[in-house]
Amino acid sequence: MNIEVNNKIFEAKAGETILDVMNRNGIKVPTLCHMKNYFPSGACRMCVVEHENTGRLVTSCSYPVEEGMKVKTHTTRVIEARKMIVELLLSNHPDDCLYCVRNGNCTLQDLAVEHHVTERRVSGVKNNFNKDLSSPSITRDPDKCILCGRCVRVCEEVMGVSAIDYINRGSKTLIGTSFNKGLNTSSCVNCGQCIMVCPTGALSEKCHLNEIQMALNNPSKKVVIQYAPAISVSLAEEFGMEPGRDVNGIMNAALRKIGFDYVFDTSFSADLTIMEESAELIHRITNNGPLPLITSCCPAWVKYAEEFSVDFLPNVSSCKSPQQMLGAIIKSYFAEKIATKPEDIYSVSIMPCTAKKFEAQREDMTHQGITDVDAVMTTRELAQLIRLYGVDMHNIDPEMTDSPHGIRSSAGKLFGGSGGVMEAALRTAYFKLTGKELTEFKIHAVRGLTGRKETQIRIGDLQLGIAVVSGLQNAKILLDEIRDGRNDIHFIEIMACPGGCIAGGGQHIGADESAIMSRLKSLYDIDDRDSIKVSHKNPEVIELYEKFLGEPLGHKSHDLLHTEYKKRDVPL
Amino acid sequence: MKKGIAEILEARGDAKRDSLIPILQEIQENEGFLSQRAIAEVGRRLGIPTSKIYGVATFYNQFRFEPKGKYHIQVCRGTACHVLGSATVLDKLEKLLKAKAGQTTRDGMFSIEVVACIGACGLAPVININGNFHAKVTEQSLVEIIENLKNKEV
Ligand code: SF4
Ligand code: SF4
């Protein structure tokens, strides 16, 4: 069918919305509540256009195309209506943009600029809700919330958690948890996906920068930093470079300039995780389970399991995540090596993730009363720190990481994307079971951003069913199938964030799907380029086992690198 | 006879999410309020997250989430009472008791509920404490009413 937009004819398919057609043809109208690939909610009315056949203003994000329909997108009436919506949204807004984390990256600010809002024509009573600072990961400021509902929808539809929803009605409406208690006592899994879709500063990560700066300024502390596999391919966007560019060397240099004493790579401990987890997989296969084994790298998934999937807790790998493994090694093996007391080490990590902040403060993530990791910053906070210390990312020479925890295999690097843990684990499990390396390392079936991937793999005379899911709603669907009797799956990778850590809740806000794809591609390129493609060939990992740990699943590993999980009592 | 939550849910064996509100009403009738336990129980039975149930319940004024106090004070916010200053009465009451509408004081003594017209417009502004109507309430008389009740307790 054809529809007419601004006097031009465009082709349209039944079932599409006006917005779909406009997007395809480069016609831009502002949207707020709309999210790609979600069912439209029509909550904000920002996207209104004039429906000439009826003379009405309709929301283009939810209005289906009709044969012979004529639409105008920027008539005076439309522009006035949109401007009024912006002005009403601003009328009870706290107006503290200059002190806001999202200053300069805020959809509401952009809309005010776009609609030339230069004076206050409507002034409303300001909200005066309490901030929710209870969560170790997420900070909520309901005063800045414009009630678009995007966070509610991600939490429900992508995460299957529904920790938050609308509370009250009318001018008292706010978004909060059940019983309007703090997020820390709710079912929130700290994934931070709600932050990623929030158009304003109502949601942000709990910031650790002050603590980190204090440690940097403390002469009696050795400040050690590690960064997750996804960081080096995501940071570029924060500095206006092209998405996916690998800035690993530049980042190492920047971290030294800021004052970190040792720069380590979490991909190293991703390799370590693979040594432990593949041993665990083989152990479970040869000892009758429990199977499927489910990965435990993602703390959002782990918390989800402790709340919603308690029946699967025995299946979750006992391995700590790479962040925590490296944290534990830094304060034991490494501390000994540099003859420093673990208390005098301040261990920081950079993660694409807000749930890692929660993970770092879990009680089981300590060893003899000492925390494995002391502070966690997101990719966004790292960018902030780099700016704060005046490091020019465009004019600095790349540097190497430090030994003994700076070398990684490309398998460890793959952890950054959905399917990466699986691919790395299978490469090593194959070697351990057959004594031979895979002839083709790439396992295409588990690559890409798709939320659910499954395949069967042959290792010697073993037939292994594997599944990779991201987005906890997808995990729920898979686990339900297993509850209903499926038994052909032996190993599952679960990541909370859709596409894995490259799309984590601590990443650059405003990245689109193509930017995320570029990050993933960058990881694959590294894997193509690098010479060490399997975790068990990482020389520093081999050395760590020889000099310190002994065997995977051995006594020391058990003590430092493994943990256990328990049911959490929260309102579901 | 008071019915327990389990009993209420049992009686509605195959209830779906569209019977959420009647179920909540019945629970409140029996228990006096919606406890966290009750909401969690209903959520489990109907397959609705507690955040959603709480969201729906707070949309309506009729639901309360704390047990009533020994003295349950209903403040009429109907039109006649509004015209004669019930907003000031409510405000004063909330300040006096340090509790908001829908809440119960920490000592469990008083609870406040806002109600629409209770059909006593001639007495406006009117409040109803455990079935006793207090007519033409002013800030001053309100202080006395509360003081009297408190004195009765010591
Ligand atoms: S952090 Fe994740 S689980 Fe928590 S409220 Fe946000 S989207 Fe929901
Ligand atoms: S998928 Fe990655 S970024 Fe997202 S919560 Fe899990 S570990 Fe964090």
Ligand code: FES
């Ligand atoms: S974007 Fe269409 S109504 Fe919000």
